[in-house]
Structures are given as structure tokens and as C-alpha cells.
Amino acid sequence: AAWEKQVRYSSTPRRPHGFSVLVTGAAGFVGTHCSIALKKRGDGVLGLDNFNSYYDPSLKRARQNLLQKHEIFIIDADINDSDLLSKLFDIVPFTHVLHLAAQAGVRYAMQNPQSYVKSNIAGFVNLLEIAKAADPQPAIVWASSSSVYGLNTQNPFSESHRTDQPASLYAATKKAGEEIAHTYNHIYGLSITGLRFFTVYGPWGRPDMAYFFFTKDILQGKSVNIYRTQDDKEVARDFTYIDDIVKGCLGALDTAEKSTGSSGKKKAPAQLRVYNLGNTSPVSVGKLVAILESLVNVKAKKHVIRMPRNGDVPFTHANVSLAYKDFGYKPTTDLATGLRKFVKWYVGYYGIQPTVKKETGSTDKHPDDS
Ligand code: NAD
Numbered sequence: 001a002a003w004e005k006q007v008r009y010s011s012t013p014r015r016p017h018g019f020s021v022l023v024t025g026a027a028g029f030v031g032t033h034c035s036i037a038l039k040k041r042g043d044g045v046l047g048l049d050n051f052n053s054y055y056d057p058s059l060k061r062a063r064q065n066l067l068q069k070h071e072i073f074i075i076d077a078d079i080n081d082s083d084l085l086s087k088l089f090d091i092v093p094f095t096h097v098l099h100l101a102a103q104a105g106v107r108y109a110m111q112n113p114q115s116y117v118k119s120n121i122a123g124f125v126n127l128l129e130i131a132k133a134a135d136p137q138p139a140i141v142w143a144s145s146s147s148v149y150g151l152n153t154q155n156p157f158s159e160s161h162r163t164d165q166p167a168s169l170y171a172a173t174k175k176a177g178e179e180i181a182h183t184y185n186h187i188y189g190l191s192i193t194g195l196r197f198f199t200v201y202g203p204w205g206r207p208d209m210a211y212f213f214f215t216k217d218i219l220q221g222k223s224v225n226i227y228r229t230q231d232d233k234e235v236a237r238d239f240t241y242i243d244d245i246v247k248g249c250l251g252a253l254d255t256a257e258k259s260t261g262s263s264g265k266k267k268a269p270a271q272l273r274v275y276n277l278g279n280t281s282p283v284s285v286g287k288l289v290a291i292l293e294s295l296v297n298v299k300a301k302k303h304v305i306r307m308p309r310n311g312d313v314p315f316t317h318a319n320v321s322l323a324y325k326d327f328g329y330k331p332t333t334d335l336a337t338g339l340r341k342f343v344k345w346y347v348g349y350y351g352i353q354p355t356v357k358k359e360t361g362s363t364d365k366h367p368d369d370s
């Protein structure tokens with residue numbers, strides 16, 4: 001069928017010894033950038049995404065159009081669809097899976113907890129079941145999250161630090177993913193690498209994230225809410241630029257060993273790894289707003305809220321020396337530089353003519369507060 005042809009074409013590498021990678025969540029923010037980077041260097045890429053409406057699906061379709069220009073095909077499917085996934089693995093001998101499909105977002109977990117369980121736990125298990133049964137068994141690189149460090153106050157976070165105090169159900173499902181990865185590695189010899197991304201931002205980003213809607217609200221003259229910690233300190237995030245994250249993902253794929261398919265028999269133990277991918281330089285949310293204000297040349301009205309929001313952690317800060325040692329990961333984009341690129345994309349994508357305004361402010365309810 002035409003569909004099968006597209007699947008084969010998209011996933012066939014165009015360099016000697018190139019990978020054939022299934023990218024789940026390919027219409028997502030990180031998935032789009034990684035898919036393009038892999039394709040550009042000659043790997044075969046097949047995308048998969050269910051195009052759910054957690055945020056504006058038209059943005060996901062626009063990313064899909066972008067991928068199409070790079071001859072990357074995205075299958076419209078859910079990671080819980082076993083039949084479809086087995087069929088794909090029958091057609092294509094994927095060498096790697098870059099598993100980015102998930103229910104992301106920290107605060108939406110209080111509105112729709114089941115969507116986190118379905119995609120981040122059941123969906124991940126389903127994918128691992130398919131991978132374990134595939135021949136060859138692909139190496140898996142997947143997105144965990146900095147949120148697994150939860151209320152830990154060791155600063156900066158290293159991979160060996162405790163992750164048993166998640167502050168949100170989102171974090172708990174990512175932590176569960178790390179434990180599930182352990183069992184599939186242990187029993188079935190799957191090679192699995194978990195990447196703990198730290199608050200990723202950049203062009204084609206996610207509209208549910210603070211930097212994105214702050215930009216929108218500031219440009220529209222609305223006010224922004226800046227939350228503080230339980231003890232009334234500034235909240236900080238180790239905001240990490242998308243290009244750095246892409247390099248980290250490719251580095252992890254490049255150093256992923258093959259699965260050994262041991263299924264309990266005497267073979268070499270398969271690889272099981274977890275890495276921080278952050279920027280190593282936390283910035284407060286107040287500073288984030290100040291940088292955006294100067295980039296769009298609009299002064300925002302700010303509500304400082306002397307309380308944390310449910311599910312938020314007070315700070316994140318990555319120690320990335322392990323990723324540096326194993327695959328040379330080194331973030332190179334500071335927040336002001338990265339946000340400049342984001343704002344440039346934002347005004348282009350939404351066709352906004354930046355205007356110079358002085359003081360703004362309305363008390364519109366925040367989209368995230370509904
Ligand atoms: P995103 O929401 O833009 O991308 C995820 C994509 O997966 C979406 O396009 C969505 O439609 C798809 N998807 C969701 N559930 C699915 C399912 N059941 N079946 C098929 N497709 C499904 O998010 P992102 O920012 O690109 O994040 C990618 C990954 O990185 C996620 O696993 C996320 O949890 C993780 N992560 C992101 C950040 C960040 O700051 N962006 C930080 C830490 C971890």
C-alpha cells in the first residue's frame with residue numbers, strides 16, 4: 001500500500017550504517033527538532049503522534065508540514081495501539097526508538113490525571129512490549145524529566161540524587177517510567193537510556209509553557225503571574241535551549257549499545273542509563289519575564305504571588321557532567337540568546353507586528369488557571 005511505501009521510504013537511512021529511528025511524539029516540540037536533525041545527517045526517521053488536543057493541534061499540524069518538507073512521514077497513531085506498532089516493527093527493522101510521546105505539563109495533571117497514566121505509564125509499557133518482541137530489538141532513548149528530583153534540595157541535581165519525592169503526578173509517572181525501564185532492561189535485555197530534560201524552550205515550543213504564554217500575554221498587554229516558593233523566595237528553572245537538547249538526544253542515540261535480547265539467558269547485560277540534560281545555569285522566573293519584556297519592548301504588569309502553585313518545585317539545576325563524559329554534552333545557549341530566537345520565531349509564526357507600548361495590564365484569568 002501507499003502507506004507502507006511511505007513508512008519504508010521515511011525510515012530508510014541515507015548514509016552508510018545510518019540508523020532507522022522511530023520517533024514517538026514527532027509532532028511535538030522536541031520530537032520535531034530531533035526528527036529534522038536525525039534526517040539531516042542521513043538517518044531514517046519515521047514519526048508517530050496521536051495529535052491530541054492538550055494544546056493547539058494546529059501547531060502540531062504545522063510542525064508536521066515542516067517535517068514533510070524534510071521527507072519525514074508521521075503516522076497518526078497512539079503508542080497504546082499494539083496492533084499498529086507490531087505492524088510497523090514487522091515492516092521496518094528499527095535500530096532505535098526515540099520515545100518522546102507523553103502527556104507533558106506539570107499542572108494539567110490535577111485536571112486530567114488519567115491522561116498521564118495512559119500515555120506515560122501504559123503507553124510506555126506498551127511500547128516496551130513491542131520493542132522486546134521485535135527482531136532486532138531496538139535501543140530505546142526516552143524522555144524522562146527533571147521533575148523526578150521533586151522536592152530534593154541538593155543543588156545541583158546529579159543522577160545519583162534521590163528521586164522519591166515527586167511534587168506532581170506528572171513527575172511520579174516519569175519516575176515510574178524509570179523503574180519500568182529497569183525491569184525491561186533486566187528481564188529482556190533492552191538497551192534503555194532515560195534523559196531528564198530540564199525545562200526546554202525554543203522555536204516551535206509548547207504553548208502550555210510559561211515562556212510561551214508570557215510572550216503572548218506580554219504582547220497582548222495582559223498581566224503575568226509570577227509565583228514564589230513556600231518560603232517566599234524566587235522560583236528558578238534551569239531553562240535549556242532546544243538545540244542543546246537535540247545534541248544531547250543525538251549523543252545518547254549515538255552511544256546507545258544494541259539491546260542484547262537476553263530474556264533471562266546468559267548474555268552480556270544490556271545498557272541501562274539515565275542522564276541529566278540541562279543548562280547548568282538556573283534563572284528566576286522574574287528574570288525570564290524581564291528578558292522577554294526587553295526582547296518585545298513591552299513592560300508587563302506583574303502579579304507576584306507569594307505562594308507556590310500546586311505541583312511546582314522551587315528550583316531545578318542540572319549537573320551534566322555524566323552526559324559530558326559519556327557523549328560530550330555541553331549546553332552552549334544562554335537564556336537571553338535562546339529567547340531571542342524564540343521570540344523571532346513567535347512573531348513570524350503568528351504574524352505579529354511588534355509594537356512599542358509602555359505600561360500594560362488587565363486582570364484576565366490565566367489560561368493555566370482554569
Ligand atoms: P509535546 O507535548 O510537544 O510533545 C509530545 C507529543 O506526543 C505531542 O505531539 C503529543 O501529541 C504526542 N503524544 C502524547 N501522548 C501520545 C500518545 N499516547 N500516543 C502518541 N502520541 C502522543 O512535548 P515536548 O515538550 O516535545 O516533550 C517531549 C518529551 O519530553 C515528553 O516526554 C515530555 O514529558 C518530556 N519533557 C519535556 C520537557 C520540556 O520542557 N519540553 C522537559 C522535560 C521532559
Ligand code: UGA
Binds near residue numbers: 144237
Ligand atoms: C517544564 C515542562 O512543562 C514539563 O513538561 C517538564 O517535564 C519540566 O519542565 C521539566 O523540566 O521536567 P516547568 O518547569 O514547570 O515544567 O515549566 P513551565 O510550566 O514553563 O514553568 C516554568 C516556571 O514558571 C515554573 O517555575 C512555574 O512556577 C513558573 N510559572 C508558570 C509562573 O511563575 N507563572 C505562571 O503563570 C506559570
